[in-house]
Amino acid sequence: MxxxxxxxxxxxxxxxxxxxxxxxxxxxxxxxxxxxxxxxxxxxxxxxxxxxxxxxxxxxxxxxxxxxxxxxxxxSPSVRAARRIALELLLSDHAGECVAPCAVRCPAGLDIPGFVYGIATGDNGRAMEVIRERLALPGSLGRICPRLCEQECRRCDLDQGLAIDALHRYAADVAGQAAPPAQPATGKSVAIVGAGPAGLAAAWFLLQHGHECTLFDAHPLPGGMLRYGIPAYRLPKDALDAEIAAIRELGATFRMNQRWGENFSLAGLRERYGAVFLAIGAQRAQALRCEGEEHAIPGVEFLERAATGNPPPLGAGVVVVGGGNTAVDCARSALRLGVRNVRILYRRGRQEMPCLMDEVDAAEAEGIHLDLRAAPVRLERNGGGILLTCRRMALGEPDASGRPRPVEVAGSDFTIACSTVISAIGQAVESALAESEGLRVTGHGIAAGERTMATNLPGVFAGGDAVLGADLAVRAVAAGRLAAVSIHQYLSGQPVTGEPALAGMAMRPVDESELAAIFRSIEKAARTPMPSISMERRRTTFAEVETGLRAEDAACEARRCLTCGCRKADCCLVRSLAGEYEADAYRFAGARRRFSQDLSHPEVIYEPGKCIHCEACVRIAAAAGEEVGLSTIGRGFDVRVAPPFGATLAEGLRKAWRRAADACPTGALALRTARSCDVCSLARAD
Ligand SMILES: Cc1cc2nc3c(=O)[nH]c(=O)nc-3n(C[C@H](O)[C@H](O)[C@H](O)COP(=O)(O)OP(=O)(O)OC[C@H]3O[C@@H](n4cnc5c(N)ncnc54)[C@H](O)[C@@H]3O)c2cc1C
Ligand code: SF4
Ligand code: SF4
Ligand code: SF4
Incomplete structure (x- = not known):
C-alpha cells in the first residue's frame, strides 16, 4: 500500500x-x-x-x-490556468454549434430542436416536457410571438424557416400545459405585483420550486396585456385561461382588483413576504403631444373596453395614430366593431413600422388603409366628429432607434375629417410610483440587473415591460423565469447571481461547404401553411383568425427541422468544463475545421469537427473486439479519428456504437435519436 x-x-x-x-x-x-x-x-x-x-x-x-x-x-491557480488553456485550444478548432441558431435567438432560450423532435415522433407529452422547462404560456406565445427564432432558422438558407411558433402552440393546445410535480413546500412566500406574462411566468417557475406565490393585480382578471390589450382574434381568451388555470392548479393565489399605490404598498409586501417581484408592465398610454390631444382615445383604453364588451362609440371613420402592435390591433378591432373606413396614420414608412409585418399585411388585406409618412399636428372638434390636421414627413438620417428620423415637410399640411381618433404611439411605465417607494428607475422603467432582475432594494426584483418599457411578451416571459431563478437563490440564502451563463460555441460564419454538409440529403419542403378563417368572418367577428395546425400537418412541419445545434449540448463535457474554468471559446480563434457529418451509420451520427481526439471510441471499439474498429489517421492538422482503410463508420462500429456514443465527451459521436434534453434527463436519472 x-x-x-x-x-x-x-x-x-x-x-x-x-x-x-x-x-x-x-x-x-x-x-x-x-x-x-x-x-x-x-x-x-x-x-x-x-x-x-x-x-x-x-x-x-x-x-x-x-x-x-x-x-x-x-x-491550484497554475492547474486551473493549464486546464483553461487546454480547453481553449480544443475549442479553437471546434466545428459545430452547441445551441441551434433558432434557440440562441429565442429570448426564452427554448430548446427548439428538442421539443420539435417530440412532435415529429408523435410524442406531444414529451414536447411539452421540454417546452415547460423554459417557456411559460407556450400556447399564447405560439399565437402572438414575433418569431425572432425563425429569422435565424437554418432552413431559411434552403427554403423557408420552420413554423416554430405554430408548433409550440400546437403542442400546448393538444397536450396542455399540465403542471409538473412541484418540489415540497419550502414555507417561503413571494408577492408578485402584476399578473401579466412576466408575473405569471415567475409564478409558474417559483411554484415548481415549492415557494408560495400570491399575485396582486389591479385588473379583475389575470393576463395583463395578453387579456386586455391583444384582441381575441389573435389570442382567444380561452387559450389564455387554460394556461392560467395550470398556474392556479400549481397553487398560485390571485388577489385581483388590488392596485399597488392604492390598496397596498411595497413596504407592506416586503414585511409580509420573503421576496417581491414587480411586473407591472408599461400600461400608461402616451399622449399624442399635439394640440387637441385630449380628443383622442388612448389605444390601450380602447382595446381594453373592446375586450371587456364595452367599446366606445366610434362612428363611421376611425384614424389610428401609430405604427406598432397597439395601433394595428386598434385598427383591426375598429373594423370588427363595424367601422368600414379605418386608416392608420404613421410618421415613417411601412418598413419602419415596429408592428409585426404579418399583422400589417393582415390589416391591409382586411381593407385598412395605411397613411404613411404623416403625423398629426392638431385635433379639433368638428360637429359630432373630429377634424385632424396632419403634416407630411420625409425620412432623414437614422435616429437612436436606428430607424430614419421623420422630418416635417413644410407647407404639406392636410386634413382628415373623421369620427374618432385613437392614439397608439406607445405605453410607458408608472415609474413615479416605483420611485416613491425607493426604487431606482431608468429612462425605460424600474432599474434591475440584466441577469439577476434584482432592484436596488434587497429582496425586490423586477422584470418584463416594467423594466424594459413596452416590449414583447416573450421577453416578459423570459424575464419572469430569470427572476424566479434569482428569487429562488435569494430565498434559499444563496448569493443572487442569476442563471449561470453557459459556455457555447457558434460556427461563424457558416460557409457554403458547411451549408452543403448540413443540407446533404435534405429535400426542399415548403413550410406548412397556417389555416385561417374566411375574410368575411375576419372582417366582421373577433373569431380567431389563425385556427392552428392539424396533427398530421404539425408532425410534417416538425419533420422539416434539421436538428441544428448539438445532440449532446447539455451533457458535453468540453462545454461544461469550459464554463467551470471560464475558458474563452474564441481566445485562439483562427482557421477552424469545416463542419461535416458522417451519416453512414444507422444508429449514430459522427461529426468529425467536434472530435477532440480523445480516442475513447477507439479504445472502446478495440476493447469490444471490433473487427474494423476506429483509429487515429492522418498527420499534423489532418489528423482525424475514423475507421481505417476507408471503411465506413457502420463497419467500424458494429458492436460498440452505443458505448462509444455514450462515452464520447462531446457531440462528435451521438445517437441519432439523442436530443440535448433527452441526454440531459438521462444523465439526471443516473
Ligand atoms: C395592443 C398590444 C398588442 C401587443 N402585441 C404583441 C404581440 O403581438 N407580440 C408580443 O410579443 N407582444 C405584444 N405586445 C406586448 C406584450 O403584450 C407585452 O410586452 C407584455 O404583455 C408585457 O408583459 P408584462 O407582464 O411585463 O406586463 P403586462 O402584460 O402589461 O402586465 C402587467 C400587469 O400588471 C398589472 N398592474 C399594473 N400596474 C399595477 C399596479 N399599480 N398594481 C397592481 N397591478 C398592476 C396590470 O393590471 C397587468 O395585469 C402587445 C402589447 C399591446 C398593448
Ligand atoms: S417563444 Fe417566440 S422566439 Fe421563442 S421559440 Fe417561440 S416563437 Fe420562437
Ligand atoms: S432547422 Fe430546426 S434546429 Fe435548425 S434552426 Fe431551424 S428550427 Fe432550429
Ligand atoms: S470519443 Fe471518439 S469521436 Fe468522440 S471526441 Fe473522442 S475520439 Fe472523437
Missing part, C-alpha cells in the same frame, strides 16, 4: 492506483475528457493535469501512478 497526500489530505491506496483514482477515494473530483473507466488511459486531453510537489511540469492524473509520499495539488 502507498500513502500520499492530495490537497492536504492523506490517502492510502494500492500500488498502481492512478492519481485520478486516488483522488476519487477522497471524493476529490479531477476533471477529465478522455478517461474511460476500465480502459487503458490515453492522457490525450490534459484536462486532468495536477501539480506534484518537486516536479516542474504538471502531470496527467489519469495515467500517473500514485507514489509513496507524493504531495499533489489538484486545484
Amino acid at each position: 502507498i500513502t500520499l497526500t492530495i490537497d492536504g489530505r492523506p490517502v492510502t491506496v494500492e500500488e498502481g492506483t492512478t492519481l485520478l483514482a486516488a483522488a476519487q477515494r477522497l471524493g476529490i473530483r479531477i476533471p477529465t475528457l478522455c478517461h474511460v473507466p476500465g480502459i487503458e488511459p490515453a492522457s490525450s486531453c490534459f484536462v486532468c493535469a495536477v501539480q506534484i510537489d518537486g516536479r516542474r511540469n504538471l502531470s496527467p492524473a489519469c495515467s500517473m501512478p500514485a507514489a509513496e509520499g507524493m504531495v499533489v495539488a489538484t486545484d
Whole structure:
C-alpha cells in the first residue's frame, strides 16, 4: 500500500492506483475528457493535469501512478490556468454549434430542436416536457410571438424557416400545459405585483420550486396585456385561461382588483413576504403631444373596453395614430366593431413600422388603409366628429432607434375629417410610483440587473415591460423565469447571481461547404401553411383568425427541422468544463475545421469537427473486439479519428456504437435519436 497526500489530505491506496483514482477515494473530483473507466488511459486531453510537489511540469492524473509520499495539488491557480488553456485550444478548432441558431435567438432560450423532435415522433407529452422547462404560456406565445427564432432558422438558407411558433402552440393546445410535480413546500412566500406574462411566468417557475406565490393585480382578471390589450382574434381568451388555470392548479393565489399605490404598498409586501417581484408592465398610454390631444382615445383604453364588451362609440371613420402592435390591433378591432373606413396614420414608412409585418399585411388585406409618412399636428372638434390636421414627413438620417428620423415637410399640411381618433404611439411605465417607494428607475422603467432582475432594494426584483418599457411578451416571459431563478437563490440564502451563463460555441460564419454538409440529403419542403378563417368572418367577428395546425400537418412541419445545434449540448463535457474554468471559446480563434457529418451509420451520427481526439471510441471499439474498429489517421492538422482503410463508420462500429456514443465527451459521436434534453434527463436519472 502507498500513502500520499492530495490537497492536504492523506490517502492510502494500492500500488498502481492512478492519481485520478486516488483522488476519487477522497471524493476529490479531477476533471477529465478522455478517461474511460476500465480502459487503458490515453492522457490525450490534459484536462486532468495536477501539480506534484518537486516536479516542474504538471502531470496527467489519469495515467500517473500514485507514489509513496507524493504531495499533489489538484486545484491550484497554475492547474486551473493549464486546464483553461487546454480547453481553449480544443475549442479553437471546434466545428459545430452547441445551441441551434433558432434557440440562441429565442429570448426564452427554448430548446427548439428538442421539443420539435417530440412532435415529429408523435410524442406531444414529451414536447411539452421540454417546452415547460423554459417557456411559460407556450400556447399564447405560439399565437402572438414575433418569431425572432425563425429569422435565424437554418432552413431559411434552403427554403423557408420552420413554423416554430405554430408548433409550440400546437403542442400546448393538444397536450396542455399540465403542471409538473412541484418540489415540497419550502414555507417561503413571494408577492408578485402584476399578473401579466412576466408575473405569471415567475409564478409558474417559483411554484415548481415549492415557494408560495400570491399575485396582486389591479385588473379583475389575470393576463395583463395578453387579456386586455391583444384582441381575441389573435389570442382567444380561452387559450389564455387554460394556461392560467395550470398556474392556479400549481397553487398560485390571485388577489385581483388590488392596485399597488392604492390598496397596498411595497413596504407592506416586503414585511409580509420573503421576496417581491414587480411586473407591472408599461400600461400608461402616451399622449399624442399635439394640440387637441385630449380628443383622442388612448389605444390601450380602447382595446381594453373592446375586450371587456364595452367599446366606445366610434362612428363611421376611425384614424389610428401609430405604427406598432397597439395601433394595428386598434385598427383591426375598429373594423370588427363595424367601422368600414379605418386608416392608420404613421410618421415613417411601412418598413419602419415596429408592428409585426404579418399583422400589417393582415390589416391591409382586411381593407385598412395605411397613411404613411404623416403625423398629426392638431385635433379639433368638428360637429359630432373630429377634424385632424396632419403634416407630411420625409425620412432623414437614422435616429437612436436606428430607424430614419421623420422630418416635417413644410407647407404639406392636410386634413382628415373623421369620427374618432385613437392614439397608439406607445405605453410607458408608472415609474413615479416605483420611485416613491425607493426604487431606482431608468429612462425605460424600474432599474434591475440584466441577469439577476434584482432592484436596488434587497429582496425586490423586477422584470418584463416594467423594466424594459413596452416590449414583447416573450421577453416578459423570459424575464419572469430569470427572476424566479434569482428569487429562488435569494430565498434559499444563496448569493443572487442569476442563471449561470453557459459556455457555447457558434460556427461563424457558416460557409457554403458547411451549408452543403448540413443540407446533404435534405429535400426542399415548403413550410406548412397556417389555416385561417374566411375574410368575411375576419372582417366582421373577433373569431380567431389563425385556427392552428392539424396533427398530421404539425408532425410534417416538425419533420422539416434539421436538428441544428448539438445532440449532446447539455451533457458535453468540453462545454461544461469550459464554463467551470471560464475558458474563452474564441481566445485562439483562427482557421477552424469545416463542419461535416458522417451519416453512414444507422444508429449514430459522427461529426468529425467536434472530435477532440480523445480516442475513447477507439479504445472502446478495440476493447469490444471490433473487427474494423476506429483509429487515429492522418498527420499534423489532418489528423482525424475514423475507421481505417476507408471503411465506413457502420463497419467500424458494429458492436460498440452505443458505448462509444455514450462515452464520447462531446457531440462528435451521438445517437441519432439523442436530443440535448433527452441526454440531459438521462444523465439526471443516473
Ligand atoms: C395592443 C398590444 C398588442 C401587443 N402585441 C404583441 C404581440 O403581438 N407580440 C408580443 O410579443 N407582444 C405584444 N405586445 C406586448 C406584450 O403584450 C407585452 O410586452 C407584455 O404583455 C408585457 O408583459 P408584462 O407582464 O411585463 O406586463 P403586462 O402584460 O402589461 O402586465 C402587467 C400587469 O400588471 C398589472 N398592474 C399594473 N400596474 C399595477 C399596479 N399599480 N398594481 C397592481 N397591478 C398592476 C396590470 O393590471 C397587468 O395585469 C402587445 C402589447 C399591446 C398593448
Ligand atoms: S417563444 Fe417566440 S422566439 Fe421563442 S421559440 Fe417561440 S416563437 Fe420562437
Ligand atoms: S432547422 Fe430546426 S434546429 Fe435548425 S434552426 Fe431551424 S428550427 Fe432550429
Ligand atoms: S469521436 Fe471518439 S475520439 Fe472523437 S471526441 Fe468522440 S470519443 Fe473522442
